[in-house]
Amino acid sequence: MAARQRTFFDDDPHDETATRGRDPGAGTPVSPQRIDDAARDLATALDPLVHLGTSSWSFPGWTGLVYAPRDGKPESERRLARAGLAAYAAHPLFRTVSVDRTFHAPLEAAEFARYAAAVPDGFRFVVKAPAAFTDPLVRRPGSGMAARDNPSFLDAAGAAATFVQPALAGLGTTAGPLVFQFPPLGRRLIADVPRLVARIAAFVAVLPRGPLYSVEVRDPELVCPAFAESLADAGAVPCLAVHARMPPVEAQAAAFGLDRPSASRPLVARWNLHAGRGYEEAKADYFPFNRLVEEDEPSRLALARHAARTAAAGGAVFITINNKAEGSAPLSVAKLATAIVALG
Numbered sequence: 001m002a003a004r005q006r007t008f009f010d011d012d013p014h015d016e017t018a019t020r021g022r023d024p025g026a027g028t029p030v031s032p033q034r035i036d037d038a039a040r041d042l043a044t045a046l047d048p049l050v051h052l053g054t055s056s057w058s059f060p061g062w063t064g065l066v067y068a069p070r071d072g073k074p075e076s077e078r079r080l081a082r083a084g085l086a087a088y089a090a091h092p093l094f095r096t097v098s099v100d101r102t103f104h105a106p107l108e109a110a111e112f113a114r115y116a117a118a119v120p121d122g123f124r125f126v127v128k129a130p131a132a133f134t135d136p137l138v139r140r141p142g143s144g145m146a147a148r149d150n151p152s153f154l155d156a157a158g159a160a161a162t163f164v165q166p167a168l169a170g171l172g173t174t175a176g177p178l179v180f181q182f183p184p185l186g187r188r189l190i191a192d193v194p195r196l197v198a199r200i201a202a203f204v205a206v207l208p209r210g211p212l213y214s215v216e217v218r219d220p221e222l223v224c225p226a227f228a229e230s231l232a233d234a235g236a237v238p239c240l241a242v243h244a245r246m247p248p249v250e251a252q253a254a255a256f257g258l259d260r261p262s263a264s265r266p267l268v269a270r271w272n273l274h275a276g277r278g279y280e281e282a283k284a285d286y287f288p289f290n291r292l293v294e295e296d297e298p299s300r301l302a303l304a305r306h307a308a309r310t311a312a313a314g315g316a317v318f319i320t321i322n323n324k325a326e327g328s329a330p331l332s333v334a335k336l337a338t339a340i341v342a343l344g
Contacts, residue, residue: 045341
């Protein structure tokens with residue numbers, strides 16, 4: 001029997017929601033891997049305004065990189081999902097993490113508060129907004145195909161009530177960028193880019209003021225100065241999306257005007273997928289995510305340049321990295337930190 005595919009209202013079994021079933025290690029903390037002096041020195045040299053981290057934290061393949069083994073074996077994905085965040089945040093290079101489970105379903109404030117209690121001062125969460133507000137279509141369970149138009153698409157009141165307010169109430173000072181990731185939006189919407197840009201900006205403009213909002217897209221047509229300007233007017237920033245569907249980092253940065261750093265404009269980037277790769281293909285080839293399989297030096301150096309420039313101008317930097325970017329997000333973080341420090 002074929003496995004049921006997820007809709008955007010389902011949990012992702014490979015992220016931090018994988019908590020079902022009996023947990024044989026319940027009640028014992030996950031231990032962080034011992035960090036060598038070189039990594040600590042690198043973290044000390046990295047500007048405090050620069051927040052680097054990964055997409056989620058529940059990967060057993062990171063044993064020896066982030067997590068210490070328990071009884072000589074890697075912790076389970078379930079154990080890491082439930083109890084691994086504190087050990088993750090103990091790594092001096094990890095100053096942020098992307099909470100991706102919220103893309104599939106909202107969280108209560110109490111769950112956000114549990115996350116906030118597990119991290120040190122200075123740590124910031126990047127949180128993805130539910131796709132219920134950014135996908136124009138409702139998908140059929142079991143196929144992912146479009147079923148009908150989504151009535152909650154760009155529903156700012158719903159997004160505020162079920163996502164923004166619980167996130168801010170629970171995370172408090174640990175709240176970083178709230179990222180609204182829009183999937184490929186289809187020919188009907190992309191046919192009128194100015195109108196689409198205006199609709200997205202109007203949606204962001206009426207969200208509660210206070211948090212840093214960032215908008216990530218998967219349509220190259222939206223990578224343009226008008227989109228960045230409209231987001232700025234609405235109180236948001238574009239998110240650099242390092243993804244096979246999107247233009248290179250430098251092209252996005254130029255179109256969004258990010259080559260002119262400003263202390264008032266943070267940099268938000270999500271290094272998601274290696275160029276030329278499909279998600280499932282990269283996942284299969286890179287598993288178990290404990291080594292760099294295909295390094296992407298152009299993307300790394302471009303991100304490092306913009307991070308160093310933004311921090312030098314007094315702006316905050318938030319960059320999260322997926323295992324599907326190069327093979328192992330923790331190792332990519334270390335390489336990127338090294339590149340940023342070298343440019344500082």
